[in-house]
Amino acid sequence: MRILVADDDAVSRRLMEKILTQSGYEVMTVADGRGALDALSHKDGPRMALLDWMMPGIDGPEVCRQLRARQEGSYVYLTLLTSRQDRTDVIQGLEAGADDYLTKPCNSEELKARLRTGLRILMLEDKLVEAREEMRMRATHDALTGLLNRGAVLNFMKVEMARCRREHTPLSILLCDVDHFKQVNDVHGHLVGDQVLRELAHRLKQAIRPFDGVGRYGGEEFVLVLSGCGSEQLRHRSGDILDAVRSKPIETSAGPLHITVSIGAFTMDSLEWSGDVEFPLGRADGALYRAKMNGRNCVQFADHLSTNDGEHVGLPTVS
Structure with missing residues (x-):
């Protein structure tokens, strides 16, 4: 001492x-x-x-x-x-x-x-x-992956939304869903599924900057919050995130598994903040649905336009 x-x-x-x-x-x-x-x-x-x-x-x-x-x-x-x-x-x-x-x-x-x-x-x-x-860790972090849990990552998003509005900077939200994860659990068991989720969490965390946020949204879904990231920058960064996941197989007790994710991404600028997280999450979720429909293992971007029936117009797929 x-x-x-x-x-x-x-x-x-x-x-x-x-x-x-x-x-x-x-x-x-x-x-x-x-x-x-x-x-x-x-x-x-x-x-x-x-x-x-x-x-x-x-x-x-x-x-x-x-x-x-x-x-x-x-x-x-x-x-x-x-x-x-x-x-x-x-x-x-x-x-x-x-x-x-x-x-x-x-x-x-x-x-x-x-x-x-x-x-x-x-x-x-x-x-x-x-x-x-x-x-504090138990209250704010997911026990399996060590990432922020759902409540904590949504709170992080609220804080970043307020900050980006004050500073007039963009914010990008990504929803990531593990492709064919049910098949992993059904074929190899839930313990192997847990191993996959833990490694995916590690790769996602390594793929973002220290001041960005990543959390487990639920099940096999993850939310990424990229501060100060506009739509053009998002195209490059989302591709890097895809590659970080699929670049090499994940080693599990059942052997190496090739895992991919589908991503729905949405960027808002400082003039568009509505004050709650449901709006950007809804846009990202709609884009994620299209990524699944387009064959998975890709990114779909939601832009600011919509068709007459309320479906969002996606930007080109990154694969």
Whole structure:
């Protein structure tokens, strides 16, 4: 565990560093409050700190106060070192954000015991953060594929729709359906089908940019949300996504399987947002239906026109 010692007295710093190093800590030292605040604010900064109350520039309680005002990063366990005995001063330090205090000169055994208490608190905090992240993942991600689940990917789409409208940029939505997936399950079993879906999810995720979105819409259907992607760019990117899936067989426990997908794609510009996801999803779904009817393993694009009976006019197929 890394620990910071902040004290303007060089002798005190060296003595504290020796005690802590012998106890197995990785010690970092600074001579003033500004240095302490900078070190503790760093993303990979120490998780524990011993702060002298009186330091040049920024004193110990003010370091505590400013550090607690920052919400980002992991929790840091702060101990104030002070020669003050007055209970009012102790209360002031704790209210500033300190977790503990020690009276100088410190007893080395008491110091080690107090720090062990701090370590237990940090371990508990880390477990709580881990549990919270696991709960968040379960609530927003599909258990089989690891992609965003239906609710999360639709929420991502809503956020991107609002952002693209503000920034006057296009947004493309793709609905992908695995071709002949029922046959995979019927012939090879559902476990093999699950293997196919997991690998497809991996390939789809690798085929998009880090800030794009991809989620499992349901069954063997996936939704891709491509931010800032206009219709001309979509033609190239959708072809790349097709190739990412069909470029090589998927290795399964039943042997390699050649899998393809059909894609319905729709692009809207910033003037067309209606505020809900049903409109672009409906257009993409209509295009996906035509892709299935046109032999699968292709992309169909929905444009902004429609025939008199409400069927969308598709753009040329990419195969």
